[in-house]
Amino acid sequence: MKVDIRELGQFNHLASQGAKRAARSLSQLTGVQMDVEVTDVSLVTENVLAETFTGQSFVGVELGLQGGLEGETVLAFERERALKLQDLLLQATGSSDELAQSSVTELGNIMIGGFIDGWANHLGEAINMTPPKYTEAVGPRILPDQAIEAAKNHGVFLFESKLKAMDIDLDFSIYMLPEYRQFVDLLSGTEQGNQIPVNRLSAFEDLAKEGAGNAAGQIGMMTGLDTDVDISRLRFVPLRGVPRQVGDDRFVGVVFELKGLPSGYLVVLFDEASAKRVASSMMPGGSGEDGIGTMTEGAIKELGNIMTSGFIDGWANVLGTSIEHTPPNFVHDMGSAIMSPVVGKLGKQQDYAFVIDSTIEIDGHQGRCDIYALPNERELARALSALPART
Amino acid sequence: MKRLETDDNTVSRQKIGIAEYAVVTDETILITSGLGSCLGIVLYDPQNTVSGMIHVMLPSVDQARDTNPAKFVDTGLPLLIDEMEAAGADPSGLRAWIVGGSEMLNFEFGGESIGSRNIAMASQMLDDLDLTLVDSDVGGGHGRSIQFDPAAEAVSIRTADESTRAI
Numbered sequence: 001m002k003v004d005i006r007e008l009g010q011f012n013h014l015a016s017q018g019a020k021r022a023a024r025s026l027s028q029l030t031g032v033q034m035d036v037e038v039t040d041v042s043l044v045t046e047n048v049l050a051e052t053f054t055g056q057s058f059v060g061v062e063l064g065l066q067g068g069l070e071g072e073t074v075l076a077f078e079r080e081r082a083l084k085l086q087d088l089l090l091q092a093t094g095s096s097d098e099l100a101q102s103s104v105t106e107l108g109n110i111m112i113g114g115f116i117d118g119w120a121n122h123l124g125e126a127i128n129m130t131p132p133k134y135t136e137a138v139g140p141r142i143l144p145d146q147a148i149e150a151a152k153n154h155g156v157f158l159f160e161s162k163l164k165a166m167d168i169d170l171d172f173s174i175y176m177l178p179e180y181r182q183f184v185d186l187l188s189g190t191e192q193g194n195q196i197p198v199n200r201l202s203a204f205e206d207l208a209k210e211g212a213g214n215a216a217g218q219i220g221m222m223t224g225l226d227t228d229v230d231i232s233r234l235r236f237v238p239l240r241g242v243p244r245q246v247g248d249d250r251f252v253g254v255v256f257e258l259k260g261l262p263s264g265y266l267v268v269l270f271d272e273a274s275a276k277r278v279a280s281s282m283m284p285g286g287s288g289e290d291g292i293g294t295m296t297e298g299a300i301k302e303l304g305n306i307m308t309s310g311f312i313d314g315w316a317n318v319l320g321t322s323i324e325h326t327p328p329n330f331v332h333d334m335g336s337a338i339m340s341p342v343v344g345k346l347g348k349q350q351d352y353a354f355v356i357d358s359t360i361e362i363d364g365h366q367g368r369c370d371i372y373a374l375p376n377e378r379e380l381a382r383a384l385s386a387l388p389a390r391t
Numbered sequence: 392m393k394r395l396e397t398d399d400n401t402v403s404r405q406k407i408g409i410a411e412y413a414v415v416t417d418e419t420i421l422i423t424s425g426l427g428s429c430l431g432i433v434l435y436d437p438q439n440t441v442s443g444m445i446h447v448m449l450p451s452v453d454q455a456r457d458t459n460p461a462k463f464v465d466t467g468l469p470l471l472i473d474e475m476e477a478a479g480a481d482p483s484g485l486r487a488w489i490v491g492g493s494e495m496l497n498f499e500f501g502g503e504s505i506g507s508r509n510i511a512m513a514s515q516m517l518d519d520l521d522l523t524l525v526d527s528d529v530g531g532g533h534g535r536s537i538q539f540d541p542a543a544e545a546v547s548i549r550t551a552d553e554s555t556r557a558i
Contacts, residue, residue: 029424035406166404213474240462241450243425248536250551280469334551336425337534341495343409344428344448344505347462348455 001198004189005381008041008236009352011187012159014037014119016238019161019174021114023153026163029107030199030286032170036242037162038339040355042233044158046151049140051231058082058142058333060135061108065116068125069186071178072144072159073115075108079136081170088170105134115174116160123186147177155202157183194377200384205234205356207314208373215268222303225280225363232358239343239353246335246372252292252302253331255342258312260323262379265342266311267372268304269335274367275300292332301328311371340375350377403505404538410462412445415541416472423471426491426534430464430513430529433488433539433546434471434480434522441480442541445471449505450512464512475491488546488558489513490537492529506530526558 016039023034059082061075077085082104089103109132112134120127140148150156178186179293184198209232216227222305237245256266270278272292279299280286287295308325316323331338346353356373393490407413415421416525421444423431434443445467452463458464470523485497492510517524528535528548536549547557 033403058532166406240411243409243427248424255496326498329498331425331495332551333495333534334425334536337427337493338428338495339503340409340425340427340448340534347448350456351459 001184001188002195003184003198005188005194005196005200005352005377007187007189010122012039012041012236012238013337014122015041015115015131015159015161015176016120017294018115019163021117022111022174025110025114026107032088032168033166034163035166037164037171038237038245039159039161039241040235040237040241041157041159043155043198043205044151044233044236045155045202045205046148048231048233049143049148049151049156049158053140053142055139058136058167060137060142061105061112062133062135062144063109063112064130064144065178066130067121068123069116069178070126070182071176073112073129074143074175074177076142076175077112077172081172085172085353101299102134105132108132108134111174113227115176123190132383141182143175143177146179150177150180153253154180156180162336167259169198181385193312194381196381196384200387201234203318203387204380204384205232207318208232208356208358210314210358211311211373212360212371215307215311215358216360218306218310219278219303219355219369220358222306223278223362225278225281225367227363228361229360230359230368232356235355235357237353237355239347239351240373242343242353242355242372243336243339245355245357246370247337248334248336250333251331251335251338252296252300253338254308255331255338256304256328257306257326258323258375260316261319261321261383262373262375264325264373264379265346266308266325266374267338268307269338269340269370269372271368273368274384277367278303278362278369297330297332302328302362304328307371311373319387321383341374346374347377353377354380398467400406402542407444407446409446410448410459411445412461412467412471412474414441414443414471414478416441416478418542420517420538420540422538423537426535426537427493428491428504428509430465430489430506430509431535431537432468432471432513433485433490433537434475434485435482435539435541435544436475436483436484437486437544438481439479440466440541441475441478442474442539443471443480444539447509447513450508464509464516469514469518483521485522486544488519488525488526488539489517489527489529490548490558491535493531493533493535496530505555526555526556528556
């Protein structure tokens with residue numbers, strides 16, 4: 001079974017438009033100005049679901065979809081945020097807790113309605129929604145059982161749109177998990193398109209995970225600190241969503257251009273405290289630098305070089321190609337601005353990107369490092385399609 | 392359902408992402424963040440109080456596969472002007488600010504940086520259209536976030552070291 005990149009882009013666009021409509025309905029109902037941060041879609045396994053949701057307590061509104069698009073949609077709030085929304089709704093309506101709970105359900109119903117609007121048009125077939133269900137759960141159990149089961153068997157497509165209030169501390173996500181087989185059919189596109197066999201997409205994700213493990217190992221070796229890959233995902237996102245995903249906080253890191261098949265970019269980012277900690281651990285007697293100076297820069301460049309080699313090491317072997325990288329470009333700036341020339345360069349040729357997004361925890365929760373790899377979409381499709389079929 | 396109280400319910404704000412634009416006819420503050428090599432262009436018609444902001448990525452739609460007009464300087468600027476005219480602005484009375492276009496990265500075979508090409512294209516177009524460039528803060532090697540406050544007729548610029556300046 002193959003997926004056409006252009007179709008995947010179409011569906012991402014529909015989800016992104018849907019999330020904007022959902023945000024507008026929430027703004028109209030409550031007066032809270034909402035902003036859609038980013039919409040991504042990834043083919044996730046049970047492990048990734050566990051990594052993504054574990055340890056958090058959720059309140060959700062769940063609706064089933066039937067007809068042109070089958071599957072489940074969940075509006076999920078972290079528990080504290082949901083209580084905050086209930087408070088806001090209480091203030092607005094002056095009603096009881098019970099009513100606030102039912103108004104969260106109703107809100108979910110309206111927002112998911114807005115989210116799904118437009119999909120039926122695209123598919124030329126009606127989509128019916130089952131009545132909304134209010135749910136509370138810890139970890140991935142906030143998602144419907146069928147979706148978790150599907151993730152175990154062959155992976156499940158997970159659409160996620162993050163919504164954030166502009167003036168108050170409120171954020172949440174809309175998840176959509178279409179039924180796997182029907183959705184793969186919808187994604188099949190035409191023979192002329194850039195098609196990637198679905199199973200190779202997950203093979204590539206495994207490769208990325210291995211790469212993140214190697215990079216974490218390199219940090220450990222260079223610094224003597226404990227490291228662990230916290231999360232690693234292959235997401236399909238609109239290019240312009242990438243800087244937003246990274247955010248406006250200030251980061252220290254390195255950017256590499258990749259050359260070969262696929263070409264692309266690799267970005268390694270540390271928050272300032274983590275950068276200082278890591279650099280200091282690499283120098284006998286610590287760095288002794290107050291801020292981020294030339295010593296930290298040198299250390300981060302050296303580490304970035306080794307991590308990048310470790311990260312992409314397996315790619316060339318598995319893809320049967322050769323991939324090289326440029327010397328490191330040191331960056332110390334807001335994350336979104338660091339990403340701006342990267343998406344600019346890729347943006348000439350493509351509108352969406354496969355982003356491999358890995359987070360490495362350093363020394364427990366003391367520090368972290370994010371690695372973003374953005375291969376050229378068509379070249380990645382070509383390299384994956386050229387692989388011999390796996391048995 | 393009545394409107395909820397928020398921290399600031401007097402002036403609303405609107406965020407603009409990459410390859411997006413917005414046009415407003417009230418005192419809504421327009422915001423965009425993460426300008427690296429990208430360029431933020433602000434246009435304002437003080438007579439008719441119409442404000443517009445666009446966050447473009449690349450200088451020209453030529454040789455690009457994607458044709459979202461808000462992604463490019465050469466298609467985005469005319470689009471913004473058209474939309475502002477539709478909202479009641481007089482295109483000949485627009486005042487302009489440009490911010491961004493920095494050189495964040497330096498790659499071996501990159502040729503001239505995206506940032507400097509973005510700046511050149513925007514300056515050329517504003518000149519051709521005979522629009523008044525009020526001020527600019529472009530180039531360098533750092534990122535910027537901006538907000539345009541129509542009431543103050545000023546663009547304030549924030550950089551990663553938390554310093555701010557107004558132009």
